Amino acid sequence: MLGGEGESNTYASSKDAADERRKSPAVDVDDPAASNRFTEHGMASDRYYIPSTISKQNPETACSFIPYTPGGTVYTPSSAARYPSSLHLGSVLPPAGFSPSTAGRSHFSPAYQLGQSAGCALYPPYTGSGSALGNMALPTGGPGMRAQVYLCNRPLWLKFHRHQTEMIITKQGRRMFPFLSFNIAGLSVTAHYNVFVEVVLADPNHWRFQGGKWVTCGKADNSSQGTDPGNKVYIHPESPNTGAHWMRQEISFSKLKLTNNKGTSHNTSQMIVLQSLHKYQPRLHIVEVTEDGVEDINSDLKTQCFTFPETQFIAVTAYQNTDITQLKIDHNPFAKGFRDNYDSMYTAPEGDRLTPSPTDSTRAHQIVPGTRYTMQPIFQDQFVNNLPQNRFYNSERAVPQTNSLLSSQTEDGASQRWLVASMQQGGNGTSASNKLDLTPYDGEYSSSLLPYGIKSLSMQTSHALSYYPDSPFTTMSAGWGSRAAYQRKVTHGLPWSPRPSPTTAFQEDSDKVKAQIEEEVNGSGALITSWTESQAAALSLDKADSYLTCKRRRLSLNGPSTEDSQSNTKCEDLASVTTNNSSYSKEALPSKGMAAYYSFYTNP
């Protein structure tokens, strides 16, 4: 069944006093009562998220709520009761069975699987003025907690999203690419939190790649609507941990694996079970817990959920869209073996490259990773990158119409929502930002006149570092896992002034964390810094520093060693992490991606 209402009765029962405290996912505990929270208050608005907390919130936070439009959120079956606006954010947690070992055993009800959107704050990717903070999702957190989440590798996600992201699922599990990587701010530095990702159905349809585009093909299987036992949650292995810890650096979910093997009994903590040819939406959950990892459900405001529509994807067992395949090959280091002319592109002197860019002269300042900005491959890959805008904007091949969102999603409105989101916020955003949002590639590849492109660069920088967190090159953005190990080797000095990336406004650097700590220690309580202020700061810095960002990259190339610049601070400046690893530097060659793309499109 589609669950919603059917399950609501179960959830409607009042909370059991004995269940006031329940384990967080990370520590696990079966607590059926927890599910009660999901449908305590009937229906919610269809088109707007109006969390109950909004009335208690600072108006500025409340303003972050914008009209909800279809497509960017998880699917809520018509028959399913939408979770009430009054539903506390904490209700997004699965009702039970939440330990890493059992989380997969999905105790989620169908209602939870499909109808949880209302309890989850969905923010369009282009909030505010559509600047660097555009990919920051503001939570509906209460007075004591107002987390801000930033999708670090959003530019990359946007690239995939433009073509309708596909994720391979295998029996043994396949990593996501791009993977989810977040920066978090606004948490209490001393409080403990569990951070986990949940993947839910994005719509009720079964999808098929036909005629070069994704089309719906019947309804999603019932089993995928919540009755299957598959795990839908991946708990960050560092959970639980302090807010300071989570805010210190990027939170990477690079080891999250997707599988279609419901019966898998091993590695359930790393696996999320999905169904092929269904569309899914990852969501980030932040749950305040005790030091033991126990969540205090007395507070409705201690759980927050964040959804980034651009991370939506269709699970497949084999890639359908060649554009997606090429993007994966071009950006995923593990797929380098499939890149065309790899050797010639990466090892040959620029002048000797077999596939020189026809627009090298101009591209040098249109594409940051261009010839003048030899940068680490990892940055390049993750970042705005090497992909020539020509691929999408040359006269021969515009945005692929056969399979892009533009063509495939207009039918259901999904793409419309995605594309017009910024326009809906016209009040906050500038026309420029709207334009950029509507044409991500323009922004990413256009000249320095376009702040978004530069911003993306900075953002990507941070992301790039987090791509393979275990790598020494990931430095401060090192994801979970080897983060601690690597920290031994890095210094904490920042080579430059605060970066123009969202992180600047994100209060994410250590200094600010320290300040926040002091603030809290002093008893001032919640972090006062206004997000809007931060946003404004970021905006002001964006353009001003856009050129500097490129300049820094250049300097990093031949300048003094920047290894010292490596820092634990998340979203470290990309340029500061110049690698001396030849295997990477070869990728920094400007037309690598371009060559690959030209090859791809001109030599079918």
Place this chain on the structure above:
DNA sequence: ACGCTCGCATCAGGTGGGAAACGG
């Protein structure tokens, strides 16, 4: 002598492609 750094080799694991197998 001890500790540290660096370079190299090895191995585990991740990647997409392609063919074969499967199933409706």
Place this chain on the structure above:
DNA sequence: CCGTTTCCCACCTGATGCGAGCGT
């Protein structure tokens, strides 16, 4: 029959272990 899934392959990345070299 056709679409989907599974398996194997070659290629690549990244972690790890080991030994050599160097400085204290």
